Amino acid sequence: MPQKLIPQTTVYRLSLYLRELERLEKEKRYYISSRELGKLTLISEAQIRRDLSYFGKFGETRLGYPRKVLIKNLRQILGIDNRVWKIALIGAGNLGKALLSYRGFRERGFFIKVIFDADPEKIGKNLKGIRIENIENLIPISRKEKLDMAIIAVPAEEAQKVALEVKKAGIKAILNFAPRRLNLPAGIIVKNVDLSMELENISFHLKRLKCI
Amino acid sequence: MPQKLIPQTTVYRLSLYLRELERLEKEKRYYISSRELGKLTLISEAQIRRDLSYFGKFGETRLGYPRKVLIKNLRQILGIDNRVWKIALIGAGNLGKALLSYRGFRERGFFIKVIFDADPEKIGKNLKGIRIENIENLIPISRKEKLDMAIIAVPAEEAQKVALEVKKAGIKAILNFAPRRLNLPAGIIVKNVDLSMELENISFHLKRLKCI
DNA sequence: GAATGTGAACACATTCACAGCT
DNA sequence: AGCTGTGAATGTGTTCACATTC
Numbered sequence: 066m067p068q069k070l071i072p073q074t075t076v077y078r079l080s081l082y083l084r085e086l087e088r089l090e091k092e093k094r095y096y097i098s099s100r101e102l103g104k105l106t107l108i109s110e111a112q113i114r115r116d117l118s119y120f121g122k123f124g125e126t127r128l129g130y131p132r133k134v135l136i137k138n139l140r141q142i143l144g145i146d147n148r149v150w151k152i153a154l155i156g157a158g159n160l161g162k163a164l165l166s167y168r169g170f171r172e173r174g175f176f177i178k179v180i181f182d183a184d185p186e187k188i189g190k191n192l193k194g195i196r197i198e199n200i201e202n203l204i205p206i207s208r209k210e211k212l213d214m215a216i217i218a219v220p221a222e223e224a225q226k227v228a229l230e231v232k233k234a235g236i237k238a239i240l241n242f243a244p245r246r247l248n249l250p251a252g253i254i255v256k257n258v259d260l261s262m263e264l265e266n267i268s269f270h271l272k273r274l275k276c277i
Numbered sequence: 278m279p280q281k282l283i284p285q286t287t288v289y290r291l292s293l294y295l296r297e298l299e300r301l302e303k304e305k306r307y308y309i310s311s312r313e314l315g316k317l318t319l320i321s322e323a324q325i326r327r328d329l330s331y332f333g334k335f336g337e338t339r340l341g342y343p344r345k346v347l348i349k350n351l352r353q354i355l356g357i358d359n360r361v362w363k364i365a366l367i368g369a370g371n372l373g374k375a376l377l378s379y380r381g382f383r384e385r386g387f388f389i390k391v392i393f394d395a396d397p398e399k400i401g402k403n404l405k406g407i408r409i410e411n412i413e414n415l416i417p418i419s420r421k422e423k424l425d426m427a428i429i430a431v432p433a434e435e436a437q438k439v440a441l442e443v444k445k446a447g448i449k450a451i452l453n454f455a456p457r458r459l460n461l462p463a464g465i466i467v468k469n470v471d472l473s474m475e476l477e478n479i480s481f482h483l484k485r486l487k488c489i
Numbered sequence: 490g491a492a493t494g495t496g497a498a499c500a501c502a503t504t505c506a507c508a509g510c511t
Numbered sequence: 512a513g514c515t516g517t518g519a520a521t522g523t524g525t526t527c528a529c530a531t532t533c
Contacts (some may be wrong), residue, residue, distance in 0.1 A: 067446055070523085072525090073280055073523095073524090074480050074525095075524090077474050077478060079477075079481075079511080080471075080473060080474040080477040081458060083477075084456065084473070096492095098491090098492065099493075100492090106458060107460060109526070111495090111525075111526055112524095112526080113524065114493065114494060115524090115525075115526085117493095118494055118495070119488070122494070124492075124493045124494075125490085125492080125493075125494045125532095125533085126492055126493055126532040126533055127491050127532070127533055128491085128492065128533090129413075129492060129493080142481065143481050143484075144477075144480040144481055144484030145477060145480055147362075150480060150483070157372060157380075157509095159375040159378045160379075161376045162371065162375065163371040163375035165384055165489055166371045167371075169456060169472060169473045170475070171481075173473060173476060175288050175480075187515070194421060213483060214483070224329075225288075227501080237486060238426075238479045238482070238504090240479060242474070244296065244381060244476070245316060246293060246319055246414070248319060254483065256475050256478060258472070258475060259292075260376075261296070261380060261381045261385060262289050262292040262293070262380070263303050263468050263470060264381070264385060264387055264452070265295075265355045265357060265385065266289060266290075267426060267450045267452060268355055268356040268357050268385075268386075268387075268457050269288050269291075269354065269356055269465055270288075270466045271362070271425060271426070271449055272356030273358060274466075284501070284502055285501095285502095286502075286503095308514095310513090310514065311514085312514090321504070323503075323505070324502095324503065324507095324515060326515065326517085327503075327516085327517080329515095329516090330515090330517070334515080334516070335515095336514075336515045337511090337514080338509075338511055338514055338515055338516090339510075339511055339512080339513050339514045339515080340511090340513090340514065340515090341513095341514065341515080342515090386500080394498090416518090427531085470497085
């Protein structure tokens, strides 16, 4: 496994490949070609070969990629092979609740271990069997539970403050749903899911359609 | 407004600029420089000037960009200046409900006009004052209401089928929350919000941290 | 013969660095 | 003097096209 520089986008596509390969559960054939996988994922075959080549040689000449072995490799590359990532969900509002019932988490080895909120009404109650803790206790609880990741689902105004606490707690990754760019020191992975930006992007392109 | 090719990423950043400029409501100064905006958005000043230059010359030499005028221009470019986009929400599950209570929609001129679901238990009921319609009626209702956009928040297995119906209904854009790549003919804008992919991306980077 | 893996070419995106302006 | 706007240089990501392999 050479340590070449891996494009950002490649990692996202690996998830896509994995998902489609897993959907082929009933498929009897041992091998799948980059062309076939390309048809399923809508990614060019050359792109697929390039993406995989960053991590090794998984294919066999004339045959293609052995499906199940490739699945195993992809899961290992993505870090979701029999490993558990422990998550803090911060914010027990509508979005937080929706995220709690998202099946994809558990399936992929992501476990929400603690929920935090600032609302005294909510603190102490349970959601899906998980206790809602006072956000004030974020740091001690995170450290005790050795949490890997925080999902920020609080109002925009709170997000930056919360993110700094998360960093202080030694958590190494954030998935941020608040419509606010987080300004954090290096050493923490941040991914943003920003609904406003997606909507405005669509709006931009819709407008172009109508004007041209 | 020259019709140069605009990078994908530029449009997303415009949203970011707009949001930060709007946050400066109390700011008394008329002008803001690309450097100052860069500090706020964590984008380089050169990038900001380049991004804006795709759409015109909004700045003034020696002074910077007139904040309020720039806001107006950005809103116009993004297509959210006193215009209403009519949306169908498809899927009245947990995620759908969470999206319904997202303030950002209304603020930006996005209005959820109809909700669709396949569950007979839900059809006919109301959510936030919006009636839940039978998904079977997607096409006639979409056409009558002249909907611009559909938000797909249904289970992965249903997403492709629903998307094809959306296309048939003449809707021109989709925001897809189902963990499934949609395969559609040209002529419809599709943006995916894919939680699994974000999680696996984080997992990938977390793993690297631990291994290196 | 039919696939992979990959150098080389190309396309796209960002940054540099400075002319031009007030 | 201090800003923008932008050619040119650089950096990053994708595609082409083919040598290689069984």
